[in-house]
Amino acid sequence: MTSRLRGRPLVRTSYAQDMALLNTPAKRRSTIALIVVSFLIPFMVTDDLLLVLTLGMISAVGAIGLNLVTGYAGQVSLGHAFFIGLGAYTGAVLGGDTDAAVTGYGLPIYVWLPAAGVVAAVAGLLVGPIAVRLRGLYLAIVTLGLVFLGDHIFREARTLTGGPGVGRRGPDLVIFGIDMGESGVVLGLDLAREQRQFLMALVFLIIFAVLGRNIARSGVGRAFSAIRDRDVAAAVIGVDLTKYKVMAFAMSSFFAGVTGALYYAVVGVFEPSAFGLLLSVQYLAMILIGGVATISGAIMGAIFISSLGRISGEIAHVLPFISESSGSGGLLSVFQLEAILYGVLIIVFLIFEPRGLFGIWTRVRNYWKGWPFSY
Amino acid sequence: MTAQTSLPQRIRARATSTPGGIAMREKNLGLWEPVTWADYWDAASLVGHALLSLGVEPGDRVAVHSENRREWLFCDIGITAARAATVGLYPTNPAPEVRHVLADSGSRLLVVEDQEQLDKALEVSAELPALEHLVYLEPRGIVGRYDDPRLMSWEAFLALGAEHRAAHPGALEARTDAVRSDDLATLVYTSGTTGPPKGAMLTMGNIEFVLQTLEDDGAFIDPPAGEKDQVVSYLPLCHVAERVFTTWYNAGLGTQVNFAESIDTVQQNLREVQPTLLFGVPRIWEKLVAGVQIRMSGASRLKRANFAVWMKVSRWIGRTLVARQGRHTAATRIAYAVGWVMLYRPLRERLGLSKVRYAASGAAPISPEVLEFFMGIGLPMYEVYGMTENSAIATANVKGRVRVGTVGEVQPGTELRIDETGEILTRHAGTFAGYWNNPEATAAAIDADGWLHTGDVGEWVDGTHVKITDRLKDIIITAGGKNISPSEIENSLKASPYIKEAIVIGDRRKYLTALIGIELDTVGSWAQKRRLSFTTYRDLTTKPEVVELVQGIVDAANAQLAAVETIKAFRLLPKELDHEQGELTATQKVKRSAITAQFADDIEGMYAGAAS
Numbered sequence: 001m002t003s004r005l006r007g008r009p010l011v012r013t014s015y016a017q018d019m020a021l022l023n024t025p026a027k028r029r030s031t032i033a034l035i036v037v038s039f040l041i042p043f044m045v046t047d048d049l050l051l052v053l054t055l056g057m058i059s060a061v062g063a064i065g066l067n068l069v070t071g072y073a074g075q076v077s078l079g080h081a082f083f084i085g086l087g088a089y090t091g092a093v094l095g096g097d098t099d100a101a102v103t104g105y106g107l108p109i110y111v112w113l114p115a116a117g118v119v120a121a122v123a124g125l126l127v128g129p130i131a132v133r134l135r136g137l138y139l140a141i142v143t144l145g146l147v148f149l150g151d152h153i154f155r156e157a158r159t160l161t162g163g164p165g166v167g168r169r170g171p172d173l174v175i176f177g178i179d180m181g182e183s184g185v186v187l188g189l190d191l192a193r194e195q196r197q198f199l200m201a202l203v204f205l206i207i208f209a210v211l212g213r214n215i216a217r218s219g220v221g222r223a224f225s226a227i228r229d230r231d232v233a234a235a236v237i238g239v240d241l242t243k244y245k246v247m248a249f250a251m252s253s254f255f256a257g258v259t260g261a262l263y264y265a266v267v268g269v270f271e272p273s274a275f276g277l278l279l280s281v282q283y284l285a286m287i288l289i290g291g292v293a294t295i296s297g298a299i300m301g302a303i304f305i306s307s308l309g310r311i312s313g314e315i316a317h318v319l320p321f322i323s324e325s326s327g328s329g330g331l332l333s334v335f336q337l338e339a340i341l342y343g344v345l346i347i348v349f350l351i352f353e354p355r356g357l358f359g360i361w362t363r364v365r366n367y368w369k370g371w372p373f374s375y
Numbered sequence: 376m377t378a379q380t381s382l383p384q385r386i387r388a389r390a391t392s393t394p395g396g397i398a399m400r401e402k403n404l405g406l407w408e409p410v411t412w413a414d415y416w417d418a419a420s421l422v423g424h425a426l427l428s429l430g431v432e433p434g435d436r437v438a439v440h441s442e443n444r445r446e447w448l449f450c451d452i453g454i455t456a457a458r459a460a461t462v463g464l465y466p467t468n469p470a471p472e473v474r475h476v477l478a479d480s481g482s483r484l485l486v487v488e489d490q491e492q493l494d495k496a497l498e499v500s501a502e503l504p505a506l507e508h509l510v511y512l513e514p515r516g517i518v519g520r521y522d523d524p525r526l527m528s529w530e531a532f533l534a535l536g537a538e539h540r541a542a543h544p545g546a547l548e549a550r551t552d553a554v555r556s557d558d559l560a561t562l563v564y565t566s567g568t569t570g571p572p573k574g575a576m577l578t579m580g581n582i583e584f585v586l587q588t589l590e591d592d593g594a595f596i597d598p599p600a601g602e603k604d605q606v607v608s609y610l611p612l613c614h615v616a617e618r619v620f621t622t623w624y625n626a627g628l629g630t631q632v633n634f635a636e637s638i639d640t641v642q643q644n645l646r647e648v649q650p651t652l653l654f655g656v657p658r659i660w661e662k663l664v665a666g667v668q669i670r671m672s673g674a675s676r677l678k679r680a681n682f683a684v685w686m687k688v689s690r691w692i693g694r695t696l697v698a699r700q701g702r703h704t705a706a707t708r709i710a711y712a713v714g715w716v717m718l719y720r721p722l723r724e725r726l727g728l729s730k731v732r733y734a735a736s737g738a739a740p741i742s743p744e745v746l747e748f749f750m751g752i753g754l755p756m757y758e759v760y761g762m763t764e765n766s767a768i769a770t771a772n773v774k775g776r777v778r779v780g781t782v783g784e785v786q787p788g789t790e791l792r793i794d795e796t797g798e799i800l801t802r803h804a805g806t807f808a809g810y811w812n813n814p815e816a817t818a819a820a821i822d823a824d825g826w827l828h829t830g831d832v833g834e835w836v837d838g839t840h841v842k843i844t845d846r847l848k849d850i851i852i853t854a855g856g857k858n859i860s861p862s863e864i865e866n867s868l869k870a871s872p873y874i875k876e877a878i879v880i881g882d883r884r885k886y887l888t889a890l891i892g893i894e895l896d897t898v899g900s901w902a903q904k905r906r907l908s909f910t911t912y913r914d915l916t917t918k919p920e921v922v923e924l925v926q927g928i929v930d931a932a933n934a935q936l937a938a939v940e941t942i943k944a945f946r947l948l949p950k951e952l953d954h955e956q957g958e959l960t961a962t963q964k965v966k967r968s969a970i971t972a973q974f975a976d977d978i979e980g981m982y983a984g985a986a987s
Contacts, residue, residue, distance in 0.1 A: 008649050013408070015405070372674070372721050372722050374674035
């Protein structure tokens with residue numbers, strides 16, 4: 001029986017209402033508004049900025065994945081770059097050009113994209129059991145080992161990856177006959193390449209964000225949180241540690257694989273050195289700065305970190321002592337500034353705002369939510 | 376009267392006409408579980424059948440000792456359907472009062488909520504020969520530990536009803552339809568500020584009069600209440616005011632009743648349900664104001680400034696409304712619209728008052744400051760007057776004709792006059808049938824012409840509104856021969872959020888003094904703000920700073936009073952008054968005699984300085 005009381009969202013008559021994805025009218029309204037605005041962005045923003053946002057949104061999928069394993073399940077992973085690399089090469093090999101010097105099978109996106117996720121997920125499944133035996137710092141170091149293993153494999157498998165300094169092209173982005181790499185009229189709209197890619201990335205982000213949120217708010221997500229908060233206690237209340245830790249790694253790796261394949265399809269050419277420790281640290285920075293154990297935080301963090309290069313460029317315009325290219329005089333180059341910003345931001349956020357950008361948002365929201373009181 | 380539509384008959388009619396409509400909700404484990412009219416009547420008729428199978432006869436008394444919950448209404452309707460009378464006990468009643476009420480009423484069956492209430496009854500059950508059965512609602516702590524043969528679980532009780540209904544279908548309906556208007560429907564025990572509680576007898580005819588006044592004459596609420604109105608039931612159901620707002624409005628006009636999770640969560644449940652009709656006793660409204668003050672004092676600077684500005688505006692709006700009997704001017708409307716965005720809407724939403732279209736205060740005098748606070752933030756707030764003995768129907772303020780400080784106009788169908796001594800007399804079909812087992816008290820209350828002597832002193836204001844001065848027996852006559860009404864003075868003190876209780880003393884004395892009880896929450900947070908360390912309530916009352924704070928409030932109140940009415944001295948009560956200790960009645964009214972006896976030394980101390 002539906003017995004909701006009109007205009008009184010706090011009157012819950014079933015637990016489903018309580019756990020709903022958008023359980024308050026305010027959330028419903030703001031989410032719809034946000035999505036509408038997001039779809040309008042490509043028609044209002046210049047193409048170079050669109051590319052930055054596109055890459056940010058694709059990274060967000062990977063950041064959500066890392067947040068599942070590190071934020072929700074509390075298993076610190078430095079191996080995210082390895083899974084992203086696996087996804088990138090699986091996508092590139094399956095979807096790549098058949099005539100190129102490196103291996104390519106020219107398969108369509110609905111084969112290479114899921115395959116990229118699955119291959120990474122299988123690797124995650126293999127790594128997962130390690131997490132069952134290790135905790136905290138030790139787990140971080142073991143996953144760090146993965147990055148070095150991956151780095152070596154990607155460098156040596158030249159027929160697949162092109163090898164260091166050479167690299168290879170990513171897969172072609174053609175969905176439902178629409179080539180994301182070209183400009184032209186689609187569904188009556190004249191869309192440039194960047195606009196198409198932005199919209200595609202937005203759709204993928206929405207799909208994976210909802211998927212991530214659903215994992216987090218389901219029994220699986222609650223099991224993850226239980227393990228994060230205290231694994232012994234979680235085991236006592238009946239959470240199967242082995243199963244859920246392996247699941248966390250597998251799910252997280254799937255997200256990473258998808259990100260890898262999509263990201264380098266948009267970027268174009270990439271080489272094995274991209275998947276080093278720095279990439280893992282970047283993703284950790286995304287969830288730390290965005291907000292640990294929140295989906296929206298992961299998205300905010302990913303877009304912010306991806307825009308950091310652009311932001312330091314803008315700062316360089318304003319400050320005369322920063323040169324815009326490396327080597328040509330000045331106190332600092334843009335790239336140095338970007339690296340410094342990374343470090344400073346991580347330190348500042350961990351000390352002053354450990355809950356990340358999402359924490360800032362919660363504080364702002366609670367300020368108005370509590371109006372006219374403070375608590 | 377044919378009584379074709381008694382209380383249970385109305386529920387039955389609604390169960391037939393709108394079986395799927397929602398009659399009430401109760402919050403359990405986080406969910407508001409609905410009860411439809413069909414469920415309601417089904418449960419009530421099971422109770423009725425169970426009573427029949429236990430041999431309850433018309434006119435027998437059945438008692439209910441529980442917090443407000445669905446089963447209270449099921450029992451109330453089931454009991455009246457079997458033409459027995461419901462006797463309600465306050466959940467806070469201590470064992471001796473339970474003994475008095477059960478023994479005085481001669482209840483044959485008692486429905487208790489849980490182990491706590493059961494223990495009270497069992498403690499005194501040796502002195503209750505009439506009590507045959509005890510039905511408990513919550514089995515926790517009872518099952519497997521108690522072996523009293525009179526015990527029965529609620530499920531077993533209903534199963535008994537189901538069995539009886541299967542064996543004798545129609546037996547209850549026949550009993551219900553044989554209802555007569557002079558059937559005793561309920562015994563409402565008065566709070567008993569002076570003596571032991573007296574059981575006021577309300578008949579089916581009395582209730583019928585109330586229902587008709589509510590339905591046909593639209594008493595109290597304009598536009599009349601209907602099926603879309605939400606009520607939160609939280610005051611004790613054995614009190615006549617809550618019975619009107621919960622059971623009778625529900626049966627008569629189909630309002631939906633929402634039961635709070637527990638007494639401690641009322642504030643949060645109000646916020647969830649956002650009722651449209653809300654009744655509160657002054658204590659509740661005062662506590663709401665005090666709560667706002669406490670939470671505001673902990674708010675950020677900007678929020679405090681915002682609150683201060685808009686409360687100032689609201690006071691101005693409130694004064695204008697008071698002066699214009701609750702009608703707006705263009706200027707107040709504009710000010711209110713801006714303030715609505717800035718403060719009033721969010722504040723009301725937080726308090727659970729955002730959808731309230733009718734808020735009433737009654738059962739005790741309320742200070743005008745509290746009324747003005749709520750009127751200022753846009754709450755349509757009305758003071759009403761009534762008592763158990765006239766089925767809560769006497770006077771009420773109505774929309775557009777509000778006079779703060781008065782209890783409003785005489786209700787339709789009611790005769791009201793003020794006699795030579797100033798006592799208010801009422802007469803209508805809802806006048807109670809008398810006190811149970813107490814013909815002397817009955818004779819004192821109802822005179823030969825059917826006028827009810829309310830015991831309240833009042834006067835006419837502008838010939839239309841009634842102003843209550845005080846309880847007749849509380850009027851203070853000073854040694855100088857001056858008649859003074861203590862409740863007005865007490866209320867002007869209690870308007871301060873720091874003061875919870877004020878008892879003005881001065882009968883046959885040279886001047887007035889007061890015993891003052893501070894409000895622990897507000898004074899506690901005030902002390903914390905000043906880094907004043909304290910341990911207990913008693914410790915707090917001995918702090919010179921606190922005495923100074925209260926002195927300031929007393930001085931401010933004195934400035935508004937005539938010279939003979941000023942408080943010359945006061946003492947702080949060293950403890951919070953308590954029902955269990957016999958200092959308060961179940962309705963939180965102060966038992967003056969108990970207090971003056973208990974604190975006689977303090978009182979004498981206040982008069983010691985003045986060598987008379």
